[in-house]
Amino acid sequence: MKTKIVNELLEEFYKVFYEIEELSLKQGIKTLTTTELHIIEAIGTNSLTMNQLSDKLGITMGTATVAINKLLKKEFINRNRCEHDRRKVYVSLTKTGIDALKYHQNFHKIIISNITKELSSEELENFINSFNKILGNLKKQFENIKPDSIDNFDINSDLIISDVKGSSALKTFFKEKNISAGNNLKILNKTDKSIELLINNDNKMTLDILDSKNIFAINNQFKKI
Numbered sequence: 001m002k003t004k005i006v007n008e009l010l011e012e013f014y015k016v017f018y019e020i021e022e023l024s025l026k027q028g029i030k031t032l033t034t035t036e037l038h039i040i041e042a043i044g045t046n047s048l049t050m051n052q053l054s055d056k057l058g059i060t061m062g063t064a065t066v067a068i069n070k071l072l073k074k075e076f077i078n079r080n081r082c083e084h085d086r087r088k089v090y091v092s093l094t095k096t097g098i099d100a101l102k103y104h105q106n107f108h109k110i111i112i113s114n115i116t117k118e119l120s121s122e123e124l125e126n127f128i129n130s131f132n133k134i135l136g137n138l139k140k141q142f143e144n145i146k147p148d149s150i151d152n153f154d155i156n157s158d159l160i161i162s163d164v165k166g167s168s169a170l171k172t173f174f175k176e177k178n179i180s181a182g183n184n185l186k187i188l189n190k191t192d193k194s195i196e197l198l199i200n201n202d203n204k205m206t207l208d209i210l211d212s213k214n215i216f217a218i219n220n221q222f223k224k225i
Contacts, residue, residue: 017111024107029100031074039067040076040093040100047092049082076100147216150187151195151209159185159217166214174215178203185217 022034029037042048042056054064068091071077076097082088093101116124147162161183164174174180178199188204189196195212198204 020111021107028103028107032076032100036067036071036074036076037100037104039064039071040097041104043077043091043093043097044101045093045098047090050089050091053091071097144219147218149213150185150197150215150217151190151212153187153217155187155189157187158220159187160220161185161215161217163216164214165216166211170211170214177205179215184220185215 018034025032025034025037032040039053039057042053048056050061050064050068053068054061057064068077068079072079075094078092078094080090080092082090116127119127150159153159161179161181163181164171164179166174179185184200186198186201187195188198190209193209194206195209196204196206
């Protein structure tokens, strides 16, 4: 019952907080969406590669590129190729982008101050300690559910395939062996050179460890939740 209350409180908090954030944005920087503002926040005062930015936001390179193109047209960011490695593209904030970042940071400072001002020092300390524990547990859950290549999982791990990468030929080979997204997979054994798998509880096979790096999976426990 208490976990239900915690869930409802968190949902209501984030809903109201982001509604306030959206209203504040419309009043202060009308040309930006909330998503674009969060991208500006992720860049901050740094100069990031597109890979670094997409990893930081937890989005695909394609999604990041679309968002950056929009911010570039609105003149909130600069985009430059690395002089030493032309494959790398760096993004940073323009003066307008820095102003937007400062506006958003100030909004957070004011809203957090306002919603905690009626808490005593002891209540605030207890809240910080409790929330830090919750955040720590949430990060552990994220690490457990985050897809990873199967060679990084332990023996006897019960997994669900989330994605299959590699060349067209390798993907075709995997498909023929019933290695595809959504299927169950268990690691029976592994060495530095090979990994033994059980697919959907009835198909045993051994793969080269390098090929296994193209198969991504998550812990099976989360499908059962």
